Amino acid sequence: MTKYFSEQKNFFGNTNPKALIEKYGSPLYVYNETILRKSCVDVAHLINYEKFNADYSIKANSNLHLLKIAHEEGLHADAMSPGEIYVLLNAGFKPEEILYVCNNVSEDEMKYAVEKGVCTSIDSISQLKQFGRVNPGGKVAVRFNPGVGAGHHEKVVTAGKKTKFGVNLDLVKEIKDIANEYKLKIVGINQHIGSLFMEADPYIQGVKSILSVAEQFEELEFVDFGGGLGIPYHKQENQSRLDIKELGKKLTEIVHEWMSRYGRNIRVRIEPGRYVVAESSILLGTVHAIKKNYGIKYIGTDLGFNVLARPVMYDSHHDIEVYRSGEIVDGEREPVTVVGNICESGDIIARERLLPLIKEKDILGVMDAGAYGYSMSSNYNNRLRPAEVLIRQDGSDMLIRRRDTFEDIVRNFEV
Numbered sequence: 001m002t003k004y005f006s007e008q009k010n011f012f013g014n015t016n017p018k019a020l021i022e023k024y025g026s027p028l029y030v031y032n033e034t035i036l037r038k039s040c041v042d043v044a045h046l047i048n049y050e051k052f053n054a055d056y057s058i059k060a061n062s063n064l065h066l067l068k069i070a071h072e073e074g075l076h077a078d079a080m081s082p083g084e085i086y087v088l089l090n091a092g093f094k095p096e097e098i099l100y101v102c103n104n105v106s107e108d109e110m111k112y113a114v115e116k117g118v119c120t121s122i123d124s125i126s127q128l129k130q131f132g133r134v135n136p137g138g139k140v141a142v143r144f145n146p147g148v149g150a151g152h153h154e155k156v157v158t159a160g161k162k163t164k165f166g167v168n169l170d171l172v173k174e175i176k177d178i179a180n181e182y183k184l185k186i187v188g189i190n191q192h193i194g195s196l197f198m199e200a201d202p203y204i205q206g207v208k209s210i211l212s213v214a215e216q217f218e219e220l221e222f223v224d225f226g227g228g229l230g231i232p233y234h235k236q237e238n239q240s241r242l243d244i245k246e247l248g249k250k251l252t253e254i255v256h257e258w259m260s261r262y263g264r265n266i267r268v269r270i271e272p273g274r275y276v277v278a279e280s281s282i283l284l285g286t287v288h289a290i291k292k293n294y295g296i297k298y299i300g301t302d303l304g305f306n307v308l309a310r311p312v313m314y315d316s317h318h319d320i321e322v323y324r325s326g327e328i329v330d331g332e333r334e335p336v337t338v339v340g341n342i343c344e345s346g347d348i349i350a351r352e353r354l355l356p357l358i359k360e361k362d363i364l365g366v367m368d369a370g371a372y373g374y375s376m377s378s379n380y381n382n383r384l385r386p387a388e389v390l391i392r393q394d395g396s397d398m399l400i401r402r403r404d405t406f407e408d409i410v411r412n413f414e415v
């Protein structure tokens, strides 16, 4: 079988990279609906328990069309900002299907969630007091920090001794005292230990630890285990997948056992972002220049870190495919460094990567670009953010976000 992901999955449906770039411009985020729906189904049914639901963490990708698909597949959502709540309500999510997992926010932001009927999870004593002032007598959730974290890079480890997130486990009594003072009802306990685990163990440990905290609260309506489920970014090297069935099985046992101990069946939530969308997108870009500087061969493209920030921000690896005249290029390989068009020497997508011999005008496909791709893109260097296109289940292509225009980059200036 071919090692190329796009071929295995018939990713581009009835069209091909060249035709897509001609139609929609370069660079271009291309999404595949079939792949997206499949990963939604994986997480929506992860735990076999009646009151389970997966909240899609939309910071990974908040394209309205993709959100509607996730919602159709039964996903609820977590939001990190009023903007995310706004987009979710627009996409048709009901307020009770959204959890606002915020961090260091203003009173106004909390008020926005309260007015919209969205439950908030707060993550410090001072924010709990603020919530009490904003919404005395209301319901609220608390995000704890179980003291251990996990993640693919220190910047995305969101629990443990060195992060700003969550309330320390030894502050349960203070949390309860503040809740009493403001007549708040603590209805949810939440955690998120970090992003991208490929083995179930750290997550299971985190779950056990958060459940032991949850036991100390009597009025809970839900407990939320967080996200972080990983996807294999090294598919061309046959990296194994996270065993989602095994993870689901272990969690199912833990959940049923815990509910009988707690004495009531409360809702169980998880918050996956990456797992839902990452593999559903290939980012296309065009090779505009090839050169050798002091022994290093550079492939110069329009895929700057304004388009995909992950390689520069976390040294993240994304597999790359090469296309010419709509076909995959294979055969003889050489080490090249693939760079973008941004005015910084750190603007590198792939360093010393063994790729098939590349020519100018070839199209590169950057795999697994659906999570934290478009959502972290910017107009740096006054570049236009790319369009987004969906390959539907019938193989046809559909524009789901237009490319920025020059008008977009000047529209907020006062004249």
Ligand code: LLP
Residues within 6 Å of the ligand: 057, 059, 060, 078, 101, 156, 158, 192, 194, 195, 196, 226, 227, 228, 229, 271, 272, 273, 274, 275, 310, 314, 371, 372
């Ligand atoms: N819940 C909370 C509270 C989070 O902070 C996050 C991610 C998630 C859920 C979803 O995590 P996921 O399932 O996607 O791993 N930009 C980085 C990832 C940052 C993740 C931040 N928080 C990257 O590109 O790898």
